[in-house]
Structure formats: C-alpha cells, structure tokens
Amino acid sequence: MKSLVVSDVKQKYHAKDYDVIVVGAGHAGCEAALAAARMGNKTLILTINLEMVAFMPCNPSVGGPAKGTVVREVDALGGEMGKNIDKTYIQMRLLNTGKGPAVQALRAQADKHAYHAEMKDTLEKQSNLTLRQAIVNDIIVEDGVCKGVVTNTGAIYHSKTVVLAVGTAARGKIIIGELMYASGPNNTQPAEKLTVNLKNRGFDIERFKTGTPPRVDGTTIDYSKTEEQPGDEKPQHFSFETSDDDYISPKDQLSCWLTYTNEKTHAIIRKNLDRAPMFTGVIEGVGPRYCPSIEDKIVRFADKKRHQLFLEPEGRHTEEWYVDGLSTSMPEEVQQQMVHSVAGLENAEMMRPGYAIEYDVVAPYQLKANLETKMVKNLYTAGQTNGTSGYEEAAGQGIMAGINAGRRALGKGDFILKRNEAYIGVLIDDLVTKGTKEPYRLLTSRAEYRLLLRNDNADMRLTEKGHEIGLISDERYQKFLEKKKAIEMEISRLKQIRIKPSDAVNKFVEAHGDKPLQDGIIAAVFLRRPYVNYQTLLQFIPAPEEELNNRVIEQIEIRTKYAGYIAKAEAQVAKMKKMEAKAIPEGIDYSAIEGIATEARQKLAKIQPTTIAQASRISGVNPADIAVLDVYIQQGRIAKVESNRKGA
C-alpha cells in the first residue's frame, strides 16, 4: 500500500482585514477575543478545531484558591469565564470556610461539554467577532511590527494587533509510555509551524510538559468504597451578576467522591518506573511541581503510604469520570493496573488513558507588562503560551491581552494591573519579571497583599476599571455604585451608634464567655468581637433604613472585623509604591556596573525592569544589587547603551 500523501498549499490568498486577531480559542483566547470585540474592534478568533472552543482537556473544574479569585476579577473586568461557569456548573463549593476571608475560595465542577458549548455560542452571538477554524502557521511582521497572520490554508489576514494564545497545541507531543505522537490536547491536530517560525524570528522558545489522568466509566465505579463530597447548601456564584435565585439546589448537584492510592498502587508504579517516560529521559519538557504525576509523587515522597484521589464527573450527559490525583504518562496497561488497585475502582473500565503532553512556550521574560512582546510590536501572547497552567490563569491573561491589543488598535494606552490591585497583576508581573522555569500556577502565597485581593471584593477593586475600559455596562456600574454606597453608609452608621450596657447585651456577651460591658461600646467596635456578626448586632441596634443584602453585609463584616490587618496590608502597599516610583532609565548598560553580581547583571539586562520595585522582584537580584543600582541611579552614574538599536 502507498504511504499517505500530504502536502502544503502552493498559493496564498488575501483574506479579510481585522482590527484584532486572536489565535487560539481556549480559555485565554475566548476572553481576549470577547474583550477586543466588545470594546468595538472588528475581531477574528481562529482555532484549530471548533469543537475545542473553551475546552477543558484536564480537570473539569473552575476556581479554587487564588484561581477562583482570578475568575471573579475577570468577571469584574467584564470577562466571560464567571458567567459561563455559573451557567454550566454541576457542583459548587466554597473552600477554606474555616479560614479568614482572604483565602476563602470558590470552586465549581463544570459540565465540560456544556461549558464548551455555552462559550462557543457566546462567541458566535458576539457582534464584531468572527469565529473560524484554521491553523496559524506564521505571523506577519513588517519593520518590527506585527501586521497579521498566515494560516495553513494559505489565507493571509491583516490586522492592527495579534494575540497568540495557542496553548499546548504549539508543537504538542503526547506521551503514553513508549508511545509518542504529535498532537494537541485531547488528540487534536497540533500547530507544528507557528512556534518554529517564532523561533526563527528570534524568540526564545522553551519546552514545557504537563499531564492528565485517565478517565474511567462511572457505571463501573463502586462508590460505596469512597467518600462522598457534595456541593454547598449556601448559594455561591462566580459572577457578580448571577442571582442567588439561580443557584442549583444541592440535591440537583453532582457529588465528587474521595478515594486513595495504596501500597499496591505504589508497588505497581515502582515496578514499572523503567517504563515511565518521566524517568527514562524521553520527556524533555519541564513539568509543574504543584501538579506532579503520580509516579513523580511516589518517587519524591517515598515514605507516604497513600495519596488522595478525587473522582470527578465530567458532565451531566456522560459517564466519563476524571480521576483527580492520578495524572500519569505510564504505558496504558500499567495505568490499567494502577486504576484497578484503588478502592472503588477495582472493576473500573478505563475509557481514556492519562498522558503527558509537551509543548512550546514563549519564555515570558520577553514580554512587557501589557503582555506585548518586547521584540515585535503589536504582538501579544497569553495563557499557556506564556508558560502558565490552569484555565483561570489563562483567562486572566487572555482578558488583559485582549484589552491591551484592543486598546492599541483603538489608539489608546496600555492597561496594567498592579500587584496590589489584582491576582491578575501578580500573575503577569511574576511572569514578565521573574519568568518561569515550570508551568506557572497562581498560589495565594504568591500574592504579598492577598488580604486586599480577596475573593469577595474583586468587584470593589475592578468594576470601575472595567467600566472605564468599556467592558462593564453603565447599568452594571450603577448597581456597583449603589452597593459601594450602601456599604460605606452602613459602616459609618455603625461607627456612630453606641450600644448601652443593657441586660440583653450583657446576657449575650456573658453567654459567649466574655466580661459584661461596663460602659457603652461603639457598634463597629462590638462587631469586631469574634462571636458577633452583623445579624446579632441588629438585635441591639436599630436596623438601617433599607434592608441590606448578603453581599453588602459580607463587606461590612469583613472590613470591620479585619480593619487592623487591612490597614497593615495597605501600609505595605504604600511602601512598595515608593519603590515603584523609582524609575530606572531605559537602556542601561548593566555590564558597566561592577558592584552588581554577575548573575543579577545578566538578569537585569535580560528583563530590563522599569522600576526599582520591579528589579527587586527579579529572582537572583539581591537587595545588595538593588542598593548598588539605586545608588548609581541617584548619583546619575548610569552607563547608557548608545541608541543604535538594530532595525531602527
């Protein structure tokens, strides 16, 4: 038999012109395209496969610590992720409820098929936006400025700006044991040319790796041997626009189930380590530490007797179940043995094997804070292309890249969020300042001002900005202003009301093991006591003129109870802003500053920070280096690179 004949197009053709082109319709691409189009740009979004729009090739879930806050930030900026998950979730849970307000995190199990379909529908219905299937082979660059893209079908699309959000499709390679083949996520066609061409244009392209666990047939799971994890009773949503009335009652939500690996599972893995691509050296990409494969966990934490596994439904109309915690690239038959060794999965049928996937990444130090590449003007990148992992991280970058590409096309200035304004700001600053050596995941510990970047106040932080950009409607903005006013008025009222030491109050206080009041106490001060909440407070003071809703009450409680800590966080921000105000002149020749350590000099030259604050966040640049740099700048002893830049 003859071998398969394939060929490239022989002729290119000039297709339409757009303001903004977004390459990739994953979680980053969708936000970017919607933002650009909603701002009034004629926008084109291209994807390799229309069935892959907003697809979840890994966890069927959205949110969690830090990530959930990002979803709310995207929503407050007028993005789609929050609304889309609110329409398609099958379980909702608030995590960390026993902890403080800064770290409570919402997480939803998604119906991954409904999630995809809903987002695709949204893109299709969006005015100014065209959704099309195509593989982008290259970008068009003239005089260092990006002017459009070229597809595998030979179409040339011109545009003012381009956003690349190509994810794991970029020279993707799937690995299952000894089996390796070129593939995008979920066995889709990979984009084999784009990143090669970027590399040829001088971009530093790195290779990362991630992975996914096997899926099993839910009808073959013995749930009785596992532990049920149902959804929450109390209504919760990601979008600030979703009403409590739309909450799915817990009995109609789908549960997740908890089980564990055991010694037998570990023995199977150990016995087959010589066939594990992670350890035989065939995987060259760098994998994430926070989401290691099961074989990695067993090698690195050899003394652990068991690891948690969560069984998660992939949707309402499927029996496919995701085995969270069992990410692996072991050979298929070994995966099968591993699955069968787990309690509840003894007879489970594996529907798809887990796999590792390697892909190309644009090393993010090549980006500016607006997500535009330093080398090619009007070219923006977002999502996994920038070395992150996670749908939420992708969406956060996507909306920012879309806003910035859209604003550039409209002739407007950059939109940048600072570290003290949003997790999205932390994420992007980390990427462009520190770069990343592994797929980057947002963690609450990455945010030094996390008390200010709460899940509950994303709207307070960002709605105003979203409105200014033009992604938040006047109507929604008006509602936001009303909420803000209600909070402020009630807080100031509570600061004025004095509670008298009546019998009722003292009975209540003593019932909670506290000393009775001698004198009166200001209501706001009383509210700070751990056993007092707003509702109990209302027993002792007159109710406000208008009844307050739960979201307003939540803000009043948090701002009052944690006022001391919030003030501390704000003091830290003020300190940082001082450093942020110290600008570093452009084009410094760091090699001429001898007092700076060699590693720091190289990093500074590579990243070219714009402020002392940013420079201080570069890993490998120590405070001593910053002190030297600061002194040099203050003394005006800066050695500047002569402005004879290439190509100008």
Added chain:
Amino acid sequence: MALTTTDFDTIAAISTPPGEGGISIVRISGDDAIKVADKLYRGKNLDKVASNTINYGHIIDPETGEEADEVMVSVMRAPHTYTKENLIEINCHGGIVATNKVLQLVLSNGARMAEPGEFTKRAFLNGRIDLSQSEAVMDLIEAKTDRSMKAAISQLDGNLSHLIKHLRKDILDVLAQVEVNIDYPEYDDVETMTSKLLREKAKDVHARIVQLLKTAKQGKILRDGLATSIIGRPNVGKSSLLNNLLHEDKAIVTDVPGTTRDVLEEYVNVRGVPLKLVDTAGIRKTTNKVEKIGVERSKKAIQSSDLVLLVLNASEELTDEDRELIKATSGKKRIIILNKTDLPLKLDIAQVNGLTNGDKVIQAAAIKDDGLKDLEEQIAKMFFEEGIENSQNDVMVTNARHIGLLNKAKQALEDVLKGLDDGMPVDLVQIDMTRCWDFLGEITGDSYQDELIDQLFSQFCLGK
C-alpha cells in the same frame, strides 16, 4: 559602544584618627592611585613594584623638590584590595603637620578629598562587601574600645546574619505550612497549622529575639559609648574626678571637624566600656574661671546621659543645690560619689542614702586608686550585670538599624499572639508572622516570596 561613566575618580584621605600619633596613614584609592603616589615618591618606581608590598622612601614636593616626610608606602593593586580599586597607603612619620602636607601634595596631584565613609562605600559599590558588612565596617572604624571592636568583627564575619537566617528559616517553616493549608484545602496530607501550633512557634521565636535584644543595650553602649555626665556643685571635685578618669592612655579624644572645642567629646575606657563624657568643657571652664555652673546646664547634661556621676562634698553639709541635683538625677542610672572624705565629715550619709533610694554611694578622699577602681567596678556591674565574659561568644547586636528592626520583629510577634488571643483566623494572623520575617530579612538583606514557594514544594507532597 557603551559610554561608560562608571569609572570612579581617585580619592584620598588621612585614614588614621586626627591628632598626634606615632604614625598616620594617608590612603589613596582609584585607578590613578599608584600614579599619583609615584609622582610624589622618591624611592623605587611604584608602578613596577609587586602588589601588596611595603616600600621605604620619601615624599617630596614635585614642584620644589622639597622633602615632606620619610614614609613607608603600601601598594595594593586592584581588584584584590579593600575597595577593589588600586590602593596606596602612605605611612607618615612626621606628625600631624607632615601628614597634612603629604595629603595636600596628594590632593594637588590628581586625587580628590574623600567624603566620610567613601572608601567603604566604594568597597560596597564595587561588590566587595554587602550592606550588613559595610555597616559592620563603619562600626569597626568607629569602635571605641577592644570590646567594641570584637562585636563589630563578629558581625563582619556574619555571626548575626547566621543567627537571623536561622530564625527566618524557622518562621518560613511555619509560613509554608499555613500557605499549604490555604492553597490545598482539600489535601489531608499536611498537618493543619492550628492556632495552637502557631502560638507555640511565635512564642519560641519571640523568646529568641528577646534574648538577642538583651545584648542590644550592651551592644549600643559598646558602639556609641555610655553617655556619662559628672554633676555637682562647684568645687566638689568634679574636675579632679575627670582628670583621674582621663589619666594616662585612657583618653580617646575625637575632634569633631568644623566645631569648637566646646562640644569636644571625650571617651574613657572603663574596663572595656567606653564612657562618653558629656560637657567636659563645662567642667573645665569652672576650673579656669571659677565660674558657677548653672543648675539648668547640669539638667541639660543629665538629660542626655545614660549614666550620671553625682559628686557631693563630704566635708560640707548638704545644700539646697545638692538636693536639687539629687532630685534632678533621680530617674537616671547614677552613682553618688562622696568626695573629700579625708576632711572632717560634715555630710549626713544616712540622709544622703535616704534621698537617693539606695543608689550606690562611693566614698573617697579623692577619686583615684581604690576609689576609682570601686567606681569602675560599679559602672561595669551596672551595665553588664550578666557578665561580659559570657556574652563574648554570643552574637551582640550593636547597630541601631538592626536593633530597630529586631524591635519591630518582636512587636510583630506580639501582634501574632494578640491576634490569636482575639480569635483571628490563622491565615490572617500569619500576616504579622510574615512581617516579622520581612523585618529580620531587612537585617540580613535577604528577599522573600520565592523562598516561600520553593519551601512549599520541597517540603510537602502536593497535587490537585
């Protein structure tokens, strides 16, 4: 091509304390240091001599050919020098006039007068030493006694850094555990950082910082000297006490440039404790002019003192002025000295004891010999009650910036404990724990955040 404007010019200064000494050193640093010295030097060709050599010769005025001094010249070539630049040290032998002449010649032949601390600043800017070390060098330069020097050297070696890093490591462990509980709430693999655990850790670190701060008081005294004033009516013997304290080698006199002798500070080495004598000019004046010192002036001196030596005349009855001075010094650490006990005793010692709440009273005919020894012993005891020997192996905090930061770190830990008492959640209370960590980091000049994340992943088995 890069326009390098980073080359430093060549600087010079007299590096030994001003005043009459056996030798004094003129130091020159910079690219042209050797060239400048060579112009003035008659002897070997300094440009040709090996690095780290000392060369005998003469400094001459190149214009007149006149000899300025007989000298030894140390030649140290970049980069292995204190400043990482070419470094020349001219050991002058002819006293202050000759040294000044040598400096003048150096300055008129291509060097510029160094600003205070500029040699150390260059060592820092050229990457020779880090911030905490450069602080230590400044302390070392200003060390008043051997013991001060020891404390500064220990810091230079990084003993303090070592200790602080240890503290930070322990805090980091706690923080990582809190973080992991937050970022992986569904994970049961990691022990939950409860308020009880956090409280224990905070108390532990707090106790260690308090311990460290205890040395701070002594450290500050060693570094800055113990501000001491001698107070008393005219003619009670203040000036003889002063002279006895200052006798022989004990006096270290620093002339603050640009000021009159009136604010001259005089240091006395009392068993390793540098006493900084306040307003000695005032005391001297009285001996010259028999001018009565106003009580107001005394009060001012008392205010700025760590220690007051109150001198009373035992051969006279207590006067109102004495009483007023006793009252004015009551809040201070003080030693009462009953002088002139060789004359007939008229002072009611019981009355003095009553007025001074049992503060130490020393009796002496004139404050010298045994009386002086008594006094010195008393001073050492007062400020180093826990024994000096014991603290020698330990780290001693001497730097005001470090002390400030340690106090802030301590306060942050107290906030942690208060937050826990108030029933605040661990992840909020942790803000103060992080602040404590930051303050300590400012001492050693370490940054954070990245460390925490690495810690998170190296210590715990994670994965969603």
